[in-house]
Amino acid sequence: MRGFLAKQCKPLYNELSLNRKGELPMETMGSLRRTNYCGEVSMSNVGQEMTVCGSIARARDKGGIIFADLRDTTGILQLVFDEDTPKDVFAKAESLKSEYVVICRGLLRERAAKTTKIATGDVELYVSELRILSEAQTPPFEIRDDINVNDDLRLRYRYLDLRRPSMHEPIVLRSKIMQIIRSYFCDNHFTEIETPTLIKSTPEGARDYLVPSRVQPGHFYALPQSPQLYKQILMLSGFDRYFQIARCYRDEDLRADRQPEFTQVDEEMSFVNEDDIMTINEGLIKRLWKEMLGVDVQTPFVRMPWDEAMGRFGSDKPDTRFGLEIVDVTDIFDGTEFKPFAAVLEQGGSIRAINAKGLAGKLTRKHIDKLGEVAKTYGAKGLAFSRLTEEGTSSSFEKFLTEEEKAALYKAMELETGDVLLIVSDADWVKACTALGQVRLEIGRKYGLIDPDKFNFLWVVDFPLFEWDDETQRYYAVHHPFTSPKLEDVQYLDSDPGRVRANAYDFVCNGTEIGGGSIRIHDSKLQEKMFELLGFTPEEAQKRFGFLMNAFKYGAPPHGGLAFGFDRLCSLFGGSESIRDYIAFPKNNAGRDVMLDAPGYIDQTQLDELYLELRKPEE
Numbered sequence: 160m161r162g163f164l165a166k167q168c169k170p171l172y173n174e175l176s177l178n179r180k181g182e183l184p185m186e187t188m189g190s191l192r193r194t195n196y197c198g199e200v201s202m203s204n205v206g207q208e209m210t211v212c213g214s215i216a217r218a219r220d221k222g223g224i225i226f227a228d229l230r231d232t233t234g235i236l237q238l239v240f241d242e243d244t245p246k247d248v249f250a251k252a253e254s255l256k257s258e259y260v261v262i263c264r265g266l267l268r269e270r271a272a273k274t275t276k277i278a279t280g281d282v283e284l285y286v287s288e289l290r291i292l293s294e295a296q297t298p299p300f301e302i303r304d305d306i307n308v309n310d311d312l313r314l315r316y317r318y319l320d321l322r323r324p325s326m327h328e329p330i331v332l333r334s335k336i337m338q339i340i341r342s343y344f345c346d347n348h349f350t351e352i353e354t355p356t357l358i359k360s361t362p363e364g365a366r367d368y369l370v371p372s373r374v375q376p377g378h379f380y381a382l383p384q385s386p387q388l389y390k391q392i393l394m395l396s397g398f399d400r401y402f403q404i405a406r407c408y409r410d411e412d413l414r415a416d417r418q419p420e421f422t423q424v425d426e427e428m429s430f431v432n433e434d435d436i437m438t439i440n441e442g443l444i445k446r447l448w449k450e451m452l453g454v455d456v457q458t459p460f461v462r463m464p465w466d467e468a469m470g471r472f473g474s475d476k477p478d479t480r481f482g483l484e485i486v487d488v489t490d491i492f493d494g495t496e497f498k499p500f501a502a503v504l505e506q507g508g509s510i511r512a513i514n515a516k517g518l519a520g521k522l523t524r525k526h527i528d529k530l531g532e533v534a535k536t537y538g539a540k541g542l543a544f545s546r547l548t549e550e551g552t553s554s555s556f557e558k559f560l561t562e563e564e565k566a567a568l569y570k571a572m573e574l575e576t577g578d579v580l581l582i583v584s585d586a587d588w589v590k591a592c593t594a595l596g597q598v599r600l601e602i603g604r605k606y607g608l609i610d611p612d613k614f615n616f617l618w619v620v621d622f623p624l625f626e627w628d629d630e631t632q633r634y635y636a637v638h639h640p641f642t643s644p645k646l647e648d649v650q651y652l653d654s655d656p657g658r659v660r661a662n663a664y665d666f667v668c669n670g671t672e673i674g675g676g677s678i679r680i681h682d683s684k685l686q687e688k689m690f691e692l693l694g695f696t697p698e699e700a701q702k703r704f705g706f707l708m709n710a711f712k713y714g715a716p717p718h719g720g721l722a723f724g725f726d727r728l729c730s731l732f733g734g735s736e737s738i739r740d741y742i743a744f745p746k747n748n749a750g751r752d753v754m755l756d757a758p759g760y761i762d763q764t765q766l767d768e769l770y771l772e773l774r775k776p777e778e
Contacts, residue, residue, distance in 0.1 A: 186290040188212075191262045198234020202281050204267050211236060211284065212262035212292075214322065216302065218255040225252045228277075229261070229284075232327065237270065237283040238263060248289045258295035258302065258322075264288040315753045317744055329741045332451075333729045337404060339450050340424055343443050349400040349426065354389035356382060356406065361703050366410035368419070376770040382408035382420075385722060387639060388707055390427040391679055394718040395710045402426040404725065418726070418738060419750050424674075427720035433664055433678055436719055437462075437618055440666065440674070444616065451732055454614070460666075461617040468619050469589055473511075473596015475622070478670025479615045481608040483599045485592055488512050488582070491567045497559040499543075500584055509588035511595050514572045515579040515602055519548045522579045522602075530598050534583055539594035543582040547574060556582070600670070611734075616668050621645070624661040625692065633694045638663050640689055640704075642677040643719075649685075656692055666721070673728055676721030683711035 195209040213231030225240040240252040255261070265286040274280035299316055300308045304325040313320040320326050341351070360367045360381035367381035383389075386405050393401045405425045411417065428436060441458040448454045461479075468477045471484045489510045492500045500510055515522055522530075524546070531542035545554035557565060572580055581598060585591035603609045624644050625634040634656055636642060644652065648659040663677035680686045686708060690700040701708065726738035739745040746752055766773065 185294070186292060188262050188290060188292065191264060191288065191290060193262070196233040197229055197231045197236035198278055200236060200267055200279055200282055202269065205269050205282060207267050208264065209267055209284070210262065210264045213260070214295075215255050215257055215259045215261060217257055218252075220253065225249070225255070227252065227255050229263075230322070232331070234279060234324075235277045236279050237277075238265070239283050239285050240289075244286065245288075248286060251289050251291055252286070254291070256295065256297075258298060258319075259291055260293035260295070262290050262292060311747060311753055314745070314747055317754045321743070326740065329729065329733050329735070330743055332733055333741050336447065336451065336729055336732065337725075339447055340404070340443065343446050344400075344402040344426070347400070347439060347442075349402040350398055352393060352398065352401050352403060354383070354386040354393075354403060354405065358383050358389075361388070368408045368410050371769045371771060373768050384409050385423065386425050387641065388704075390425060390720060391641065391707065391718065392710060394427055394429045394679075395713070395715050399429045400427075413746070413748050413750055418742060419746055421738070421742075422725040424723040424725050424728070425720070426676075426722070427718060429716040429718045431678075431717070431719055433620070433662060433719065436676060436678075436721055437664065440721055440723075444666075447728075447732075448614070456614070456616070462620050462664075463617050464621040465619055465623065465660075466621070469592045469596075473592040473594070473599060474670070475619055476665065476667045476670055476672040477596075477617070477619075478600065478603070478609065479617065480610055480613050480669060481603050483513050483515060483602060483608070485511050485513055485595050485599070486572060488568060488571055491564060491571060495560070495564060497556065497564075499540075499556075503584040503586055506586035508584060508586035509591050510582060510584040511588075511591045512568075512572055512580060512582045513595060513599055514574060515581060517577045518602070518606060519546050519577045519579050521606055522546065524553070527579070527581075530581065530601060533601050534594040534598050537594040537597045538590045539583045539585060541583075542594075542598065543584075545574070545580040547576050547578050547580075549576060554580075614668060616666070619665045619667055620663070622661045622663045622665075623657065624648075624659040624663075625656050627657060634692055636689075636693060637661060638675070638677055640693055641679050641686070641707075643680045643685075652688060652692065662719075664721075666723070668731060671727060671731065672724070673731065674721050674723035676719065678717070678719035681711065681715040681717050683708055683715075686711065 191210050191212075193210055193212050195204070195211055197211055197213055200209070211229060211231070213229045216228040216230040216235055218225065218227040223242055227238040227240075228235050229238050240249050242249075244252070263284070263286045265284040265288070267282055268285055270281055270283045298319050299312060300306060300319070302319060302322050304323055308320075321330065344351070357370060357380040360369065360379060365384055367384065370380040370382065372378045372380060383405075385407050386403060390401055390403075403425045405423055406420060407423055408420050410419065413419070428439070437459070441460055445456045445458055448456045463477070465475055468475055470487065471477070472479070473485055487509065489504070489508075492504065492510055495501050495504070503510065527542070527544050527546070534542040543556045545552055545557055560568070568574075568580075574580055581595065583591045583595045583598075585594070622637050624637060624642065626637050627634055638661060643662040645660045645662050651658045661677060664675065665672050666674040680689060687697070687700065690704070695703070726741055729741035730736070730738045733741060735741070744752065744754065751757065
């Protein structure tokens with residue numbers, strides 16, 4: 160049988176494989192096999208014969224001598240061909256162009272003209288055998304780091320963009336972080352368990368991505384926004400400690416740190432409280448920073464209540480690497496005749512201020528006006544200011560104050576010549592603090608107040624359990640419906656739900672929320688009360704979450720967990736504001752995969768199989 164197939168296939172093989180000259184159009188590796196990686200050779204290897212392979216980064220014909228930079232996943236090594244090189248090898252070297260894929264053998268020698276631009280700048284490979292495995296067309300952009308290329312073009316040719324060292328390295332970094340995380344959890348008795356990707360839609364948060372079922376017409380799966388329900392079920396299944404590096408999906412508007420599909424480090428533990436969860440995760444951070452950066456992180460981390468974070472920094476993920484803290488100056492203006500402040504106080508509002516210490520020379524009126532626009536973007540009606548210079552004080556409001564109010568304000572804010580005072584007032588203290596917090600961050604970034612080499616870690620705790628929405632006239636869960644209230648606040652669930660604090664915690668580094676979690680509700684009666692307060696009827700709660708509520712009836716251990724945004728964690732180590740650089744094949748800002756041209760239309764046959772009919776969107 161084999162002989163028959165060989166006889167039948169040989170003519171076809173010859174017909175397809177021979178070019179017009181009767182030669183094979185492309186070489187194979189033959190007996191050559193890689194012995195070394197380009198970026199891992201050094202002076203200690205000089206005098207050794209070795210075989211390397213990769214892509215040609217660039218080739219330079221100097222007339223009688225040819226240099227070519229060979230790139231593989233570890234780095235670049237210079238290849239050399241000269242008059243002593245075998246003629247057939249030299250002839251091939253003359254044809255080398257950018258991105259040709261080759262394998263070659265030669266002798267590693269010390270480089271005459273050394274360079275520090277590449278890690279292997281002390282050595283070069285004198286090539287004696289060369290095979291061109293694949294030729295390449297001229298790419299749509301140069302495969303080097305110092306270029307400016309349109310983002311969509313880079314994403315369309317992502318496989319080329321990833322060849323650049325600056326794009327290759329983040330993906331390798333991602334892999335290393337993932338290995339450390341897996342090792343840490345396994346060392347701490349966690350079981351890695353995969354949870355389903357096709358699940359039931361339980362909308363409470365971002366929109367779900369939906370998947371129609373062919374075998375169950377009219378029914379839909381949802382892609383998981385997180386493994387939340389499954390990991391709680393696993394605790395009820397007796398696994399005690401679970402983790403997963405999980406793919407998650409949310410149909411929401413995109414930005415630099417958001418993708419429609421993303422990865423999170425998911426974990427859950429039984430018979431624990433929030434201290435146990437924070438401690439185990441502080442250990443993970445300690446190991447990551449030590450192994451990735453060589454930095455010894457001091458634990459335990461600061462724990463800051465949510466209302467303190469908002470009050471001092473105007474953010475539930477405060478950047479504590481610099482000062483400019485917010486000060487509550489409301490009491491100073493009790494009984495004031497300055498109408499804007501008086502109107503806010505009549506509504507039970509708040510007046511907050513920051514002192515941009517010593518920045519009067521940089522913060523001109525023009526710059527202050529721009530900061531006012533920032534404040535308005537976050538809901539403030541305006542930004543009051545006083546600018547104290549050697550020439551005098553310019554202010555948008557001081558002439559309307561009494562001398563007593565002015566003196567008390569200066570004392571509270573420790574104002575002196577060279578400072579700039581910025582004030583936001585609002586009926587909602589959270590809105591006032593948020594707007595001023597964004598002004599604070601803008602000043603910190605613009606005037607170099609933030610040390611980029613510093614890492615400040617903290618836990619933000621004691622979040623509100625609910626937030627009220629005026630439009631729908633109902634409460635929503637700040638985190639999710641399975642978050643436990645603080646036991647001492649359970650008494651207020653019926654009388655004052657807005658007062659109830661969540662047994663939840665967010666992990667923050669340098670003003671970025673890296674992870675968050677909570678102690679879960681494990682009592683079925685308390686879970687039913689939670690659903691009731693969130694506006695679910697008993698029938699709706701049973702329909703959406705009945706499987707979990709029923710599971711509670713068979714005994715549920717106290718449990719809690721946390722999830723890290725893995726892509727954000729990678730970008731923190733890599734020093735980039737965008738998570739996109741750390742995802743091999745990300746979507747663009749419109750949520751499209753421009754390399755595969757997805758999402759795309761499907762044909763009518765597929766629609767018919769799914770019993771779906773398309774409707775044109777309204778203009």
